[in-house]
Amino acid sequence: MRRQGAPGTLPPPPLEDGPVALEAPPPAAPARAPAAGLNPAEREAWERDGFFLREAVFGPQEVGALAAAAERVVARAAEGAPHGEAYAIDGNRYVEAAGSTVQYEHRPGTRTLRVVEPFHHLDPLFSELVDDPRIVEPMCDLVGSERVALFTDKLNLKRPREGSRFRWHQDSPYWNHVCGHVDRLPNVMLALDDASRANGCLRVIRGSHVDGLLPGCEGEGTLGPLFTHPDHVREEDQVPAEMPAGSLLFFSPHTIHGSEPNETGLPRRALVLTYQPAGHPMFKVPRVRDAGPRADRAR
Numbered sequence: 001m002r003r004q005g006a007p008g009t010l011p012p013p014p015l016e017d018g019p020v021a022l023e024a025p026p027p028a029a030p031a032r033a034p035a036a037g038l039n040p041a042e043r044e045a046w047e048r049d050g051f052f053l054r055e056a057v058f059g060p061q062e063v064g065a066l067a068a069a070a071e072r073v074v075a076r077a078a079e080g081a082p083h084g085e086a087y088a089i090d091g092n093r094y095v096e097a098a099g100s101t102v103q104y105e106h107r108p109g110t111r112t113l114r115v116v117e118p119f120h121h122l123d124p125l126f127s128e129l130v131d132d133p134r135i136v137e138p139m140c141d142l143v144g145s146e147r148v149a150l151f152t153d154k155l156n157l158k159r160p161r162e163g164s165r166f167r168w169h170q171d172s173p174y175w176n177h178v179c180g181h182v183d184r185l186p187n188v189m190l191a192l193d194d195a196s197r198a199n200g201c202l203r204v205i206r207g208s209h210v211d212g213l214l215p216g217c218e219g220e221g222t223l224g225p226l227f228t229h230p231d232h233v234r235e236e237d238q239v240p241a242e243m244p245a246g247s248l249l250f251f252s253p254h255t256i257h258g259s260e261p262n263e264t265g266l267p268r269r270a271l272v273l274t275y276q277p278a279g280h281p282m283f284k285v286p287r288v289r290d291a292g293p294r295a296d297r298a299r
């Protein structure tokens with residue numbers, strides 16, 4: 001076997017009075033292998049729910065280093081922004097700078113960044129992260145391929161009290177027009193800060209991946225079609241992905257997800273990496289970025 005199985009993450013308990021948080025693995029579970037493909041419980045959760053969590057895969061020192069690298073990326077993107085091409089879509093401000101699309105927060109006049117995509121080329125630590133077996137091994141299983149490549153990577157910043165809401169959406173409508181294998185683009189979110197409901201953790205709708213691409217909000221501006229039509233969002237099935245820093249949430253490109261504003265004085269920063277079968281170019285960059293220790297890649 002190419003990879004060893006690892007102990008499982010339990011599916012969340014049934015809904016009672018509203019959304020429930022994702023469950024941590026039971027304390028009695030044996031220690032997780034540092035890098036492993038999917039175990040049977042994770043496979044089952046993936047197929048049934050469209051997501052699963054691995055808690056605290058990266059340790060505090062690693063997370064500290066990644067968070068510092070994220071701030072270096074922000075500084076580089078912000079430095080490049082005045083020289084980049086600026087534009088607005090539906091009132092949202094963007095700039096193409098430092099080889100990335102930089103999106104600003106919604107508050108008029110703010111200079112606070114919301115998303116940087118892609119970002120891994122802006123710091124060597126993130127280029128290494130793309131090849132980290134703790135991400136690549138499960139991704140090989142989710143993509144269904146011995147070798148994978150990076151499709152896209154986003155640094156999502158929810159700054160204290162300013163980090164704004166993400167409306168319910170699937171990622172697949174963003175990618176469908178440029179990619180012929182949209183069903184094979186799993187995401188992983190790596191939490192750089194403890195994520196809670198209060199600071200705007202990601203929320204995922206359990207089972208929403210099963211019907212593939214869903215209708216969007218046609219007639220609501222340019223971006224409307226990218227947001228899932230409310231008739232197809234079962235909000236009662238939402239699961240707030242509360243997770244400690246260093247955790248990994250794997251979720252399908254068809255899983256409906258979103259998040260609420262950050263109401264706290266604490267940051268909620270996260271990285272989202274999306275993989276695909278090896279040999280295909282990235283989403284925003286005309287370059288192949290194969291991933292993993294055996295990858296024959298150009299950095």
Ligand SMILES: O=C(O)CCC(=O)C(=O)O
Pocket residue numbers: 154156166171200201202257258259270272
């Ligand atoms: O970071 C968040 O809260 C939302 C992220 C998201 O929806 C995305 O990256 O597609």
